[in-house]
Amino acid sequence: MADSLLAKLGDLTFTAEEQDAVVVAPDAVAIPAEDFASSLVGKVVSPPTIDGSRLIRQFRSIWKDDKVLNISEINQNFFLISFASPANRANVLKRGPWDFQKYWFALEQADPNRTIHDYSFLHMCIWVRIHNIPLSLMTVALARVLRASIGKVIMTDTRLEDGNMGEFMRVRGLIDTSKPLRRCVVLSRPDAKASMCPLQYERLPLFCHGCGLIGHSVLACPTTTKVEGQKFQYGAWLRARLPKCSAARPRGRLSIVDDDLDVPVTVDLAPEGPSVRPDSNAANASASAPEPVPHPAATDPPRWCPPPAGSVMINVDGAFLPSARLGAVGVIARDSSGAVLGGFAKPVPVRGPASSVEISALFTGLEFTIANGWPSALIEFDAAVLVNKLHRPTVDLSLLGDLLAPSRALIAASHGCLRVGFASHSANTAAHALASWACHNDNVISFSSVCPELISRIVHDDLSSSF
Ligand SMILES: [Zn+2]
Numbered sequence: 487m488a489d490s491l492l493a494k495l496g497d498l499t500f501t502a503e504e505q506d507a508v509v510v511a512p513d514a515v516a517i518p519a520e521d522f523a524s525s526l527v528g529k530v531v532s533p534p535t536i537d538g539s540r541l542i543r544q545f546r547s548i549w550k551d552d553k554v555l556n557i558s559e560i561n562q563n564f565f566l567i568s569f570a571s572p573a574n575r576a577n578v579l580k581r582g583p584w585d586f587q588k589y590w591f592a593l594e595q596a597d598p599n600r601t602i603h604d605y606s607f608l609h610m611c612i613w614v615r616i617h618n619i620p621l622s623l624m625t626v627a628l629a630r631v632l633r634a635s636i637g638k639v640i641m642t643d644t645r646l647e648d649g650n651m652g653e654f655m656r657v658r659g660l661i662d663t664s665k666p667l668r669r670c671v672v673l674s675r676p677d678a679k680a681s682m683c684p685l686q687y688e689r690l691p692l693f694c695h696g697c698g699l700i701g702h703s704v705l706a707c708p709t710t711t712k713v714e715g716q717k718f719q720y721g722a723w724l725r726a727r728l729p730k731c732s733a734a735r736p737r738g739r740l741s742i743v744d745d746d747l748d749v750p751v752t753v754d755l756a757p758e759g760p761s762v763r764p765d766s767n768a769a770n771a772s773a774s775a776p777e778p779v780p781h782p783a784a785t786d787p788p789r790w791c792p793p794p795a796g797s798v799m800i801n802v803d804g805a806f807l808p809s810a811r812l813g814a815v816g817v818i819a820r821d822s823s824g825a826v827l828g829g830f831a832k833p834v835p836v837r838g839p840a841s842s843v844e845i846s847a848l849f850t851g852l853e854f855t856i857a858n859g860w861p862s863a864l865i866e867f868d869a870a871v872l873v874n875k876l877h878r879p880t881v882d883l884s885l886l887g888d889l890l891a892p893s894r895a896l897i898a899a900s901h902g903c904l905r906v907g908f909a910s911h912s913a914n915t916a917a918h919a920l921a922s923w924a925c926h927n928d929n930v931i932s933f934s935s936v937c938p939e940l941i942s943r944i945v946h947d948d949l950s951s952s953f
Pocket residue numbers: 694695696697698699702703704706707708709710
């Protein structure tokens with residue numbers, strides 16, 4: 487709208503009064519510039535108009551642990567997102583790209599001096615795997631050489647399992663989405679045969695198998711002629727399978743290759759985002775083999791992991807709105823292949839502190855498991871205090887101990903078939919989203935093997951990161 491209005495003004499002659507500029511003093515700016523340091527703007531790159539309120543609900547839930555304060559839709563498919571701190575904002579950017587209903591949810595740092603029309607959302611930061619590289623070229627230095635091919639390379643993963651560095655090299659690059667996805671790089675050396683190196687992308691949003699552009703499917707492609715039996719130039723093979731769940735991963739370091747720096751530097755992997763240490767020791771560390779570093783579980787919450795074959799995992803969670811004294815529970819069951827077996831979300835009466843809602847979630851999850859007759863089940867939730875209380879052999883005379891008694895009785899009666907364990911927040915997001923939805927909507931949802939849309943992305947991500 488603003489662009490077309492400006493175009494209309496382009497040929498007009500203005501009066502002196504209209505040309506008299508209004509001077510805006512710095513102290514007249516209503517929003518302090520520093521507020522923008524913790525904010526992002528986001529746009530869903532999608533031909534259809536998406537349901538903004540649904541996106542807001544979904545990402546408030548997904549970014550709960552990132553301390554998201556507010557998400558507002560300020561134009562069609564365009565959002566302003568604020569976090570508690572710049573570190574929270576950076577952590578969300580670091581884990582991108584994000585998508586909503588498979589369409590790319592592009593994020594950029596909010597700038598106090600730009601209008602919503604000044605953001606291009608053209609560049610996507612994404613992990614790229616480069617296959618078939620000769621072993622002698624599996625180096626951080628190669629990442630710099632690749633700049634001309636796959637875009638600015640920000641980071642190289644030199645860990646020996648997740649970064650692989652044998653079958654493939656894993657780099658984080660800034661790709662230009664106005665161009666079709668690049669499918670390969672050819673490495674040429676004067677003294678050796680050229681190598682064709684196929685590319686794969688991690689967490690790639692919807693893209694067109696016909697033209698290779700991000701943001702539409704081949705069915706909606708304006709340039710691809712659809713013929714029955716046609717072989718497309720792009721395909722699902724461009725998507726990389728994500729690393730296995732982190733609980734089993736060896737620890738290591740990422741090497742940062744910032745094109746604005748003279749030397750590569752290393753950073754410890756941490757959920758808050760890498761803190762660059764551009765000193766000579768760090769540079770030396772990146773040049774040698776990755777050095778294992780201690781990595782407490784508390785700073786690296788594992789993703790959801792499937793249960794062993796023959797077992798069912800039931801994730802449960804509670805949500806509580808203190809102002810309204812409203813509580814709700816969410817329960818989802820999945821098997822060892824990650825397939826959804828069923829679940830529900832529903833409001834529950836609040837009969838005590840907020841923890842009582844978690845206890846209700848556990849109890850309803852246990853009842854649900856028994857009702858389905860699953861012979862071996864692991865019920866997980868993210869209330870560590872309650873899990874510890876359950877596993878304590880001594881009699882618990884506290885209020886929470888009292889509230890846990892019915893759950894204890896069900897577990898004891900199962901003779902080992904029902905076990906309860908702790909899940910980190912990030913491994914329990916599906917149950918959390920269900921509980922949060924029921925709490926905010928004061929409504930009930932029940933499902934069997936067909937996963938409801940409100941958690942489909944979470945279930946998909948859980949699955950992708952676990953196999
Ligand atoms: Zn297309």
